[in-house]
Amino acid sequence: MPERLEPGTLVYDAQTRKVGEYQDRAGPYVMLRPVGGGREWQADPARVRTATLGERLSAGLRAVNDRSRDGLLTPSPPAPPVPVTGCVTCEELATRRNEARAAFDGSAETDANVLLRQHQGREHGGTPAAGRRIFRYVPYSIVQDASAQPEYEAYCVSGDEADCGAGSGPRQAPDEVEEWQRRHTQETRHLRYRRSFADYAVLERQ
Secondary structure: OOOOOOOOOEEEEOOOOEEEEEEEEEOOEEEEEEOOOOOOEEEOHHHEEEOOHHHHHHHHHHHHHHHHHOOOOOOOOOOOOOOOOOOHHHHHHHHHHHHHHHOOOHHHHHHHHHHHHHHHHHHOOOOOOOOOOOOOOOOEEEEEOOOOOOEEEEEEOOOOOOOOOOEOOOEOOHHHHHHHHHHHHHHHOOOOEEEEEEOOEEEEEO
């Protein structure tokens, strides 16, 4: 492990085969926290090193997937519709919305936004954006980036009260991950794994 690490630095723990955020030292150990939050664990400083770019990307992607799976990520609410200048109905509904907002009546404000969107969909062909913007359609194809190797990884989720936490680390072929799973099962008798695949994509103009 490097002699000095700043808190928050992403490091790789070879013992658990996980990437974690360096927190501090605790006696002969260092304290690491899972990327994205979670319960800290102790690691042997001799088996900790700075995480590579690929390991950091893989850990970040896994954290996002975990949060999405657990329902912690919610889509941003749509922007409120903008009234069309000169339209009496738009102005009336916008006034109703402003009055509800001033009275802290969230339900009435939502109702006004719904009615305004419906009106604009019928009469104006959709919700206009603030200001005038012109978009030109340009066709693109999404293809896998041949210059970057895809990554495969397995994470042991066996355990009665908590996940085992062992991981294969990023591998460049699925058979390497499967071989790690077989070895880990032989050593621990653990049988359940969560596997993930990550690659890079680019948009190519047609």
